[in-house]
Amino acid sequence: MDHLDQLEAQSVFILREAYRKLRPLAMLWSLGKDSNVMVWLAKKAFLGRVPFPVMHVDTGKKFPEMYAFRDEYVKKWDLDLLLGTCPPVEDMDPSLPPAARSAARKTAGLAAMIEQHKLQGVIAGIRRDEQGTRAKERVFSPRGASHKWDIRNQPPEFWDQYATPHEEGMHIRVHPLLSWREIDIWRYIEREGIPLVDLYFAKNGKRYRSLGDQDITNPVESNASTVAEVIAELETTRTSERAGRAMDHESEDAFERLRVAGYL
């Protein structure tokens, strides 16, 4: 088994564990590269099907290409799609810096969907290598009734034994891609031929390395217009993946505050 085989086998194990232990269960599908890999891994785990709904928490501010991608692949992949909306930015904590405040809308939209569908498990595609606070996450990360992430009181997680909800109102965030790195995602996309939104590939010297809302995501300088070229670029780059995400750079703790409140 090579490195990608090992990551794939571990993610399949995690997805099967979630499907067995957490019902109702749903997977977040943000339409980005990582969540497409996650849908793909679910099809690997369940022999070509995704036996639970996928959720798109729609901020209404995604790129038109992303909505087109969603409408195409919801049919091609035979997905059971749940759509959620987000409250206006005026309803969010005004003490957050502007981009983080905008991103907080997604937290509120997600919380509403979890409550509406009484979800016990939410599968999300975050990775440890994206951001310092995500590096401290669990594969099965319990959230209390307020959806808050209690960093100081995370459960032990070892030998592939994971936490399950033990109080009313709790749910578990399941992170099957936690151990993957950005380059693993791209190499797996290349190996498996997983479709992606075109925005990841360079046009006129720029491409998106990470996709969020239109108003808080910036493209990076790049001439990589194929998966292979993106991989070659990543092998030499010295900047971070989320460099184009405005909310990560507003203040030292902006992202941590978002995550503690229930952001992904």
Added chain:
Amino acid sequence: MSDTLPPSLTQSQDPATPIVIVGHVDHGKSTLIGRLLHDTDNLQDGKVAQIIESSKKRGLKIEWSFLLDSLQIERDQGVTVDSTRIPFLLGSREYVIVDAPGHRQFLRNMITGAADAEAAVLVVDAAEGAREQTRRHAMLLHLIGIRHVLVLLNKVDLLDFDQAKVAAVEQSVADLLKKLDLEAALFIPASARDGDNIASRSERMPWYTGPTLTEALAQVPSPASRAELPLRLPVQDVYRFDDKRYVAGRIERGRVRVGDTVIIGTQKTPAKIASIASWHAAPQISAAAGQSVAVTLEPDVIPDRGDLLHKAETAPMAASRIRARLFWLRQEPLRVGESFHLRLATAEHAVTVTSIESVVNLDDLTEYAGEEVPAEGFAEITLSAAETILFDPFVPGTADGRGVLVDRQQRIVGGAPLLGPASIAAGEKVIHPTGSEVTQQDRARAKGHRGGVFWLTGLSGSGKSTLARATEVALFAEGVDVTVLDGDTLRAGLCKDLGFSEADRTENVRRAAEVARILRDSGQVVLVALISPLLSDRALARQILGEDFAEIFVDADLATCEQRDPKGLYAAARSGKISGFTGIDAPYEPPLNPALHLKTSAGSVESETKTLASFITKSVTLSGAFKARS
């Protein structure tokens, strides 16, 4: 994390090697990692400038640990709160560095990081030597079976790089490890802050000729393949898709091939592997350890989750009493008689701790015979089940014998590497208590409230029974399933063999607590009305009942009680007809920190009943519709 660089072109496609960094708080773990990433060019542009800025803001020169301690509380308090994993490249080999916090209350975070590590770097402050957490971490490395241990003797600048002084510390750490059957692969004298012997050879210690830390990491052996060992495929789930049944699971060791005959679990049913199914992959006729597979069986038998698929000639052990090591993660001690579920790969068995063989004294790593395992302690125990458990004894580097204990709310409370079947000593009381398969959540959902014990203590005549009975009526009217265990009522039946000596009174409390536990665990709200005058007796009750136990102090002064004297007992005690009567010639020790304090000298029964009833309702009511499935 985002702070480290993606791997270069030359990176091999082998799985990464996890290395855990452990050691006492302030011995320099995070600094070491920061320095290591920097000196080996594993940091992104601008990161160092950012660290300097964050350090300045807190009045520090340059704090390498900020690379990993990304949380605000970690930076402000200068401690690592939770383990972090950082991918790291050394030449063409990839590692994952696991930074585990040193604080003892964070043992659960350390085990989270360390359990899968291939090797460990134990950081010891050369000036301080091994400390309490050094011993605790070494103990854990021993228990989880990490055999490749590198000891980094840090801060040797504080010893003026003196060879003799360093050798003395090395000897003391080696002695410590020896007690745990651990042998360090290497001792490296270093200064992480200045980079001595981290990625480059120190010029200040010409006497040291061994490898630097990076050279030592390059020599860490790669994980051994488990594909050639006998087959173990624990069933994770069984799916039925398009009229076909698939048995899903990860192969923990060995191989499966189409056509192989395997044995399924304790029922010992044989079946043939008919196919190995997959999606978007080349057809497979065989699969090996590490792979997550879905197989079809011929005949189409239906295994359960937890069943172990193995070959007939290489069966695992079978026993219902198993000896195990234990690292205990709960904040309350473990006591004999407690029941748990033992998770073993995908299986789950109801077990009871029927004995504690020995407990580790962490001051000197000796073992002693103990009645309980303290919070975050280490021990050797016996687990008993009502059924036969198939298992393999714990072997480091494999999934064999990786027992994990979960409590009745499915929370992970301990790790239990299984040692082997427990032999039955002559004259030993062999019991196999069984735990209920109906969960607390199921019961709570059915009743609309949780179970709980409310222990009313106070002088005779303070109003315990009156209050308990009135509250029982009030709660019952609200639909609460409630029971009263009253002292005199118990003494009329269950405890009629007991007198009023101190030993008998303690036994009376113990029986009341055990009965209350059974009732509480069946989902009832239990009001215990018992003088229970001694702090130690009530501590015993709390020990038996654990969580969901509330001490209620029914407090009336002695004069009021004596004046009420509803049973004429104070008069009898004063006239010497009875002796050892609480308050007269036996002590009453009031609770130090009761959950509720009811002053009944003046208050009316109605108002105190209301207070107690609403306290209980609040404690046991469910908020929101909770639906669990496990």
